[in-house]
Amino acid sequence: MLTLLPDNKLIDSSGLPKLGHFDTPVTELGLADFAYRTVMDKPTSALARYFHYKQFQFISICHSDWQIGIAIADIRYAANAFCYFHDRNQQQLDQISLLRPLSVGVQMSHSPTAGTASIKGKQQICITPAGYDWQLKLKGERLNGELTLQAGPAPQPLALCTATGYNGWTYTQKHNALKVTGSLQYRGKPLDLSRALAGYDFSAGYMRRETTWRWGSISALLPEGAFGLNLACGVNETGTTENCLWLNGEKQLLGSVNIALNRQHGTQPWQFGSADNRINLQFFPQQCRQERLNLGLLASNFRQYCGEFSGEILLNSGKKLKLDQIPGLAEDHFARW
Template sequence: MATPVTNTADTPPSSGGVCASQINTLPASALIGEDGQPRFGHFDSPVTDLMLSQFDYRTVMDKPASQLARYFHFKQFQFVSLSHADWQIGIAIADIRYVANGFCYFYNRNTAQLDEISQLKPFSLGVNMSPSPIAGSAFLGGKQQIRLTPQGLNWQVALTGSLLQGELMLTPEPASMPLALCTPTGYNGWTYTQKHNALHVAGQLQYRNTELDLTSALAGYDFSAGYMRRETSWRWGSISALLPQGRFGLNLACGVNETGSNENCLWLNGVKHRLPAVSIRLNRQHPTLPWHYCSEDGAIDLHFTPQQCRRERLNLGFLASNFRQYCGHFSGSLSLTNGEKLQLDQIPGLAEDHFARW
């Protein structure tokens, strides 16, 4: 069990009326407690082990869930983004038990072209996921092999294939901590999410056999797992970029982790600032129109302009996914609790709109 690490850089949300349980963070350790229940709230550092075998999973009628239900109801995905002034890269492995999905894409900001490889693996055959957010390795084979390996606060990325090839190490600023949060999901589930943006990138990477300059690239990752709603949807926004104030990362979401806490935060030169709840508004019938990310207290007021989209639609009746991840840029303002106000002017980032029945 890991020694608790207190992250004094973690600041609470700026909105009024925040209860103490939302402000305080929990010491890091195993996710599931001795009573078989998950520990809910923000953690001061990543949990060491999901402890799935210890979870007392019940049906909605409070009966012990079957082994099949325990297996098929658990979902997990890992995502890495690489951001550069000239390009954007997205890398993902998602395991929903009935099927696993992996994709890699390269978006050229100068030509507005998106190049991708996507793979489906029935019953997740040949796919492994990390059992811990700080150790293990997630792997998806095929025409574009992906390996994502958490190593404490660092992440190693290995890619082999015709689209992307190379090995990378993603590292945070000294003393910087990721967002680590677990919230109740539906009647009997939970979702653990861990995210960290504005990470340093070291190593080498080729796109279609052309070496990429990683000098000014920044990265972010998302590790999410749990017993999620059978039918769910979320909207999301993410940035890893250089501002005049320094290295800047942003994570905004609505739709999943919002029971008692939220996953909204930013990093500025490694210091994590928690943010209030947001509304994310878009027009699905006119997806090229700007999205609006805003909070009730006005601390967040951002507009996202889509430029290109990585989409995937799958409808098998009992399983369905309508996934859209957009490359584009953000403009607007963010206010911090210390009174500092950040102005964003066409800062590259990602936005996502996803419906899932799984």
């Protein structure tokens, strides 16, 4: 485990990223200090340094009756955002998408712990990391409100950086099962946040030209307490993984997982399993937020499902945590950028 001082950058004095899991989040990425080179060890051009960098910020808010997903993604050639409301009882998905060529008018946070990511349109989204807490402002026909995702008195976010491809890296910071305070309205009606939990995702770096991942996420109240789960395969898998869970604020790292699904039959259950048998879960998809774009040089096949998880997870204590129709998210994504 690598411990970072509060003022540390991700990039070290030799121009290389620090790799592995971190005790505390990175406060500065230090992109200008990164010695970005081609696969033939030549310094890259200024255009390559700019266009090869990608960054995403995502927030999910989960309630037993509804699910909200909010994202801003900047891939340099364009920026896009989405915001959706999933009604679990009616099985309806109300969504909106925003696209900005060349990321015009889009701002991204310069740090995982400070700055603001924002996009304006039919739905205005403003995401502000504030240390261990995140703040969210929404304004539009569907969702309006100001919220704070609170990490609590002893926060334990997931923070790691792994080598990506031959000459890149990816920094990821996530925290699930966070308390939500503030106010939020969906189409003019107030939502009850007292039993809602939230999670965030800050991911950035020089990723592969063709990138894929599969992912599962939970923020839910169980009989054992507030539970968060993050499982992924793809992107962060060189030397370590981003798989972990939180139970009442305590983080437990998990090993690698295999996430299996039938892309041609998206409503069939997904299988989440690990070689050490600590994870044995099924995900049952319900509503899907989907986008397909194929422009040759650029392409994206994105599916994020709202659904339910069932199965078992073995905790560090040796106790088995049983999940029975617990609401959560799962995602399958291919990108060429």
